[in-house]
Each structure stands twice: as C-alpha cells, then as structure tokens.
Amino acid sequence: xxxxxxxxxxxxxxxxxxxxxxxxxxxxxxxxxxxxxxxxxxxxxxxxxxxxxxxxxxxxxxxxxxxxxxxxxxxxxxxxxxxxxxxxxxxxxxxxxxxxxxxxxxxxxxxxxxxxxxxxxxxxxxxxxxx
Ligand SMILES: [Fe+2]
Ligand SMILES: [Fe+2]
Numbered sequence: 001x002x003x004x005x006x007x008x009x010x011x012x013x014x015x016x017x018x019x020x021x022x023x024x025x026x027x028x029x030x031x032x033x034x035x036x037x038x039x040x041x042x043x044x045x046x047x048x049x050x051x052x053x054x055x056x057x058x059x060x061x062x063x064x065x066x067x068x069x070x071x072x073x074x075x076x077x078x079x080x081x082x083x084x085x086x087x088x089x090x091x092x093x094x095x096x097x098x099x100x101x102x103x104x105x106x107x108x109x110x111x112x113x114x115x116x117x118x119x120x121x122x123x124x125x126x127x128x129x130x131x
Pocket of ligand 2: 060063078082118122123
C-alpha cells in the first residue's frame with residue numbers, strides 16, 4: 001500500500017510547481033517504501049534512496065529560490081526546516097551505503113510524519129506569496 005497519497009485538500013499549496021513536485025516526491029517515496037518493506041535487493045533500495053534524496057534536494061532548492069525571488073518573509077525559518085531534513089537524509093544515505101543502516105518501516109514513517117507537518121504548515125504558507 002502506498003505510504004502517501006497526494007490530495008489537494010491535504011497537501012495543495014496553490015502553487016503549481018510545488019504541487020507537481022510534491023506528487024513526484026510522494027511517488028519516489030512510495031517506490032522506495034514499497035521496495036524497502038517488501039525485501040527488494042539492497043542495490044535497488046539504494047538506487048531509489050539516492051533518487052529520492054536527489055529529488056528532495058532539488059525540490060527544496062526550487063522552493064527556496066522562489067521564496068527568495070518574492071522576498072517571502074518566512075524564508076529563513078522554512079530553509080532551516082529543509083536543512084534539518086537534508087542533514088538527516090544525508091546521514092542515512094551515508095550509513096546505508098556503508099552497510100550501517102537500512103531503510104526501514106520507521107524511516108518511511110519518519111519521512112511521512114515530516115511531510116505531513118511541513119507541507120500543510122510551511123509550504124501552504126507560501127501559497128499567497130508564490131501562487
Ligand atoms: Fe515542498
Ligand atoms: Fe518546503
């Protein structure tokens with residue numbers, strides 16, 4: 001079962017690039033979660049983990065660029081949230097490829113919990129400025 005399902009009601013920001021990227025992000029996360037919790041090859045899980053993290057980094061950079069371009073007041077606090085998740089992801093990625101950590105159910109739930117808070121609070125907040 002998919003870990004995350006995008007709906008406009010729950011995750012819509014009124015900013016088209018963000019909504020499109022969030023749906024792609026959910027798809028990459030669901031693929032990783034399905035592989036990791038269904039015993040896929042470790043190399044396959046690693047490739048999906050790398051693809052997800054690369055996309056997340058690009059997505060955050062895109063949001064930050066647009067917020068800065070509009071002089072959005074919430075930029076600093078929003079970027080701090082992004083930086084914290086990227087640091088957590090980079091740590092997991094390093095440990096995974098060193099054979100010291102795995103992508104587990106808990107990892108999936110951690111990312112879901114983060115997104116369930118971040119998109120409705122932080123991302124929806126830039127809607128009026130960027131939409
Ligand atoms: Fe976002
Ligand atoms: Fe964000």
